[in-house]
Amino acid sequence: MKSVVHHAFLDPKKRRFGIVGGLGALGGADVLLKMIRSAQRMSSLSGTDIAFEQRHFGEEAIVADGSYDPTRRKFYIYNALKDMEARGIDTALVPCFLSHTFLGEITPEVGLQVVSVFDALCRHFTSEVVGVRKIGVLTSTYLKRAGMFERELGRFGQVIYPDDDTQASTVMQAVYGARGLRAGHHGGECQHLLLDACLHLVDAGADIIVPGMTEIPVLIDSLRPQVPVPILDANLLYAEYALGIDAAAPRRGFKLGVVGGVGPAATVDFMHKVVKLTAATRDQDHIKMVVEQNPQIPDRTANLIGSGDDPTIALLATCMRLKADGADAVAIPCNTAHAYVDRIQPYLDIPIVNMLSEVVRYIRETLPAVTRVGLLATSGTVASGVYKSATEAAGLELLVPDGAVQASVMEAIYGRRGVKAGFTRGACAAHLVDAIVHLQSCGAEVIVLGCTELPLIELTNIDAQRLPLIDPTAILARCCVALAGASCDARPDTVEAEAL
Template identity: 65%
Template sequence: MSKKPFAATHAGKAPGKHRYGVVGGLGVIAGADLLLKMIGAAQRRPEMRDVGIAFEQRHFDSGPSIADESYNPSRRKFYVYDTLKEMEARGIDTALVPCFVSHTFLREITPELDIRVISLFDALRDWLAREHPALRTIGVLTSTYVQKSGIFERELGARYAIVYPDAAVQSDKLMRAIYGPSGIRAGHHGGECVELLAEACHCLVTRGAQLIVPGLSEVPVLIDSLRSLVAVPVVDSNLVYAEYALGCEAAPPLREFKLGVVGGVGPAATVDFMHKVVRLTGAARDQDHIKMMVEQNPQIPDRTANLIGSGADPTIALLATCKQLEAGGAHAVAIPCNTAHAFVDRIQPYLSIPIVNMLSEVVQHIRAQMPAVSRVGLLATSGTVASGVYREVAEAAGLQLLVPDAAVQELIMQAIYGERGVKAGFTSGLCSEHLATAIRHLAEQGAEVIILGCTELPLIAIDVAVGQAVALLDPTEILAARCVALASESAAIPRHDSGKMPPLA
């Protein structure tokens, strides 16, 4: 299956109406410099003077402070991810990460977020194209780690030739200016560190640089002192980043479709549903499969007991389970339980994500794949039969629904709930005999196709001859196929402002 990313949206928001967050702590001085320049940029635009900007800075120990070739960014990854998730939880929708090292791994993080993260490289690319359209060669001042990562070549190399200081200048001048005892990170804003940076810039000019881009967010802190010492323009990358973030409507985060599954109704049926989703997904590798989040809640009160007797109402438990899935980032919910669909209309209005209606999908499947069929048999729990939910959707589609008489319906209940029924872990023997009897019974009444309308019924083994005598439909399989199709189609479906899918047709 060729999956498309699921794009969240901030539709309807004008530039400057976002709630902004700046991830600080990655370089204390650099983060403060970006914040100051972002506030200044907002003040220069009357329509944005009341914009909200949150600055999140906590103690962050990244291990060895110098970002050399052997630097391990793992702790930085966790820090950035945790900070962005906390911002997301506070309702911040647009974030800036003023750190070039962090941009080497942002693509690993952003698919797991609903917050929009503005790219430093998008800002630079936009500014360079507008301000220097004839530019061909740029010099880059960045850490050895970022240089070796190749991110500047990947992000800007298609349009510009990228040059760096030679190895000796890189280590003895540039890295010392940032990380050395008299460097910017040690709190020095003049003297030796400015001279060292100027020497690194001179090296870039001799290598053909027409303009210098700081790939270290500390360099712009000294931009005014540095520019007077360099023969070519030096970009204030922090200012460019701030102005771009405030003025653009950059692409929203791209999210892979995530399916929420209400599990435990029943437990074996949940596993069967997931197995069918996996089997029906055309995948060549693990990453091609659909994200699924399962809330396994076997304590949801029995649906049939409520519909035909005095059993506890499962509505709130079903809604709470769906809410957990919604909170976990699911874009749609599947409930692999036919009887539970008697409660779907009650809970759908309280969700901002759609429940994929298994019953409607089954009837649509019959109409699309079996257009000549007019008489449909239903084998299901007494609760499903009594609720009339299948009858409503079948008759609306012009189908006559046939159900067993009382004696045969009791056999179906025994096959499902009996001591040797499928919910007790049996899939052959007495439950198979009862199911075969019920299938023959509906076939004799004229059923042209029979819906196995309890998600446990397809788990029961039946004789091959019985299965060939009349077409049997597995609603779990049909629901799984629809969810796989929905994941594939998701990028083309319009979204609400919440970033969730609209109700399914």
Template identity: 55%
Template sequence: MADKMMDMARPSKYGVVGGLGAVAGVDTLLKMIKATPQRQFDVAFEQHPFADSGLACSEDYDPTRRKFYVYNMLKTMERSGVDVALVPCFVSHCFLAELAPELDLSVVSLIDALQACVTKNYPQVRSIGVLTSTFVKDAQLFDRAFGDTWNVLYPEPEVQAQGLMSAVYGPRGIRNGHHDGWCLDSLVSACENLIEQGAELILPGLTEIPVFIEALRMRVGVPIIDSNQAYAEHALFVGGARAAHKFKVGVVGGVGPAATVDFMRKVVQLTRAACDQDHIKMIVEQNPQIPDRTAHLLSGGEDPTISLLATCKRLEEGGADIIAIPCNTAHAFVEKIDAQLNVPILNMLYEVRAHIRRFLPNVHRVGLLATTGTVATGVYHEAFSGSGIELLVPDEANQARVMAAIYGDTGVKSGHTTGRCSDDLTASIKHMQALGAQAVILGCTELPLIELTPEAVSILPLVDPTSVLASSCVAIALQER
């Protein structure tokens, strides 16, 4: 299990999200390639039609469609094996923190790249002029990143609106395919306005501006950083920061359906949380069409192995770190399935054994109330082998009462939790006591759903495997945070 939870180191595959600027994605890709002529690396470039519903220069611009586009592109890259992604778009970097927790790849920060470039190459600079869109300016992307160390300056409002924004977003602007002298003159005027305010260095906060970088450098009296070049080099030689991993429990549900809900409820109850966000992420495949485990084991019914494996595979693909199966009988198939997965199945039966050894150290004879299939396979006996704990099972008549409590017309799988099923379970617990059991395992995940009287509960200590499994999942999740 520990081996499956370790990340395997492998060479980086880079991805560049295109389509967010006129030429920014291609320009960044080209500069990545030029930066490492002797180095071999994989790079994927993804660009799909993206017609934004507003202009990113506008103060009331809504970036929602851009968020969807960037998220979908990054997930596509993730599925193709990309582990380091570049998003050459300053507007997108205003919301990338929202996307990061939902991604399993690293996204290189464009702002971190510019900070590193300024710190390394211009240590004496204290006032920085920023050429960016009105939306990014109002989002304070640069102020938050640079404001504590540098004096951040922007073009005066009229120059910002009529000069800079028109040069990039206007009818004659760069994004509409114009790269003529008027665009260059407007950018130069915006730079000069920043210099008049005291800027010692110009930071382009629009990824279209580097297209004019050489021409601008010839006409502007202070250094101008090529933000696309800085981004490409930073990605290649520094890499990106992966968001803090949020541990996720995968749950094979539907075996049975009520037991799945009970397991999830217990995970929530056992998690110490001050708010919603403190709870553990779970992904559940509620698949009640998995063939009945007991029917297969006892009478040759349809084999559930492939259905269980397919369900586990979907949980694995959904990003599960461990898989929990709240079904005792299904653990007769776990050994076969686990070998086919890249994430571990947390074995409920072994967790029950460890629970008894820890919390009931003086108990050496334990009654097992489970489906006839679970009893017949001996999976619990195998799990308890060498533990010093003797497992006792009911005689034929009382095993029939256990099965009636689970599968009978008035059993728990038919939606009943009181009445005859409760009487059958109580009688079975008393039978275990008479056999010499010091505790009882409720070895079918439906059995804990049956309501018992206080007198019945007090007969012997009752071990609920669902609660044990939930507790183990919570403990592992907390360790991995």
């Protein structure tokens, strides 16, 4: 069955709300109706865009089983939220208590704000409810066993439920039975069953009753006059709370976008160094990364020193795809590609972490006595002058190899037995050592391995210790780890919503 979507024209200047229907259809429709009425009563929200999406989701009464498997429900909600995100909806409601047991698994993977019904209930208890000792809850057997209400509402009072026999014969029958709410019956037997369940909770000492299934508030007007304690309209509270909170970007962890394939081995090396430099005790402590391994980006050196294709558009397109996939910043583990960063950055609204400027800053901070810096890089990087500009701006003199030695450096990188061909020992190492010795004899006090493949070449301890060798890949990785840490420190653990 095709999805059924109801929404007005989405005005870009207005808040855009979406309601995931179909989880129970009756409860979702009730939230929609109450949200529309609430918005109409608020002059500032008049004409608010509200999209209601209901697809076929025929699980029938299996939700009544305490051993219910919610996997299909997770996929349903994830797909519905992603579709809403694609249509520009900024705030979504999921009117299904059961689904809130796993919403935390879904919300980090979508780019819109998903409002919690439990946040709405907690706000109401905090601001409106006093003197409560016991909170009676009418919910499904699955949620009763899951302990969700104890975790969310337990600080406001003792959470109690109908006993097991009453739960099965009244609450579940009233909602899931043959003459229950889900079967289309809105009075008679189901109403009497719910009334019996409410009175059972009152006899057990409940000072207030919370409907923990979205179908129950449909009958709230007929139940309230017959029950001697307040019954909350959870659907109305949910709708009003969602309308009253500010639109906010979803809270999620920092994500690093990586332009990969320039070159492929250097990309893997960069990711390895990010992992190694991250202080973590478990998988979840590591940085989320999205990588586009795109070796088809035109060769940067070929373009800078010859007639090779311009890689600017390919680099920008890759960065934009990373941005679309949720990246908060971009790393390009390729020195030569940084000759194009100034062209790309104005067209990208997330930062590209500039490896070259970070290398110069590192030298200045850790080796303050250094004045002469040697550079071993591709001929394209050398010809572009990007390192020369960065070092001279910091008051450093840049030294590069003469023509013959620069040819050896290129052989170490691009040669038949070079590092781009998969070699890390032998001829490529000999070429690199010769270049290091050459720059040392020219007066270099430190050498930047200014091609991200060069640090992959294995040197003997003696050769590696001739003078300090700077690994830009490691510096870029360290900077990205620090950026992720700063982003997490700046993000509050909780965001207080503004009440109307």
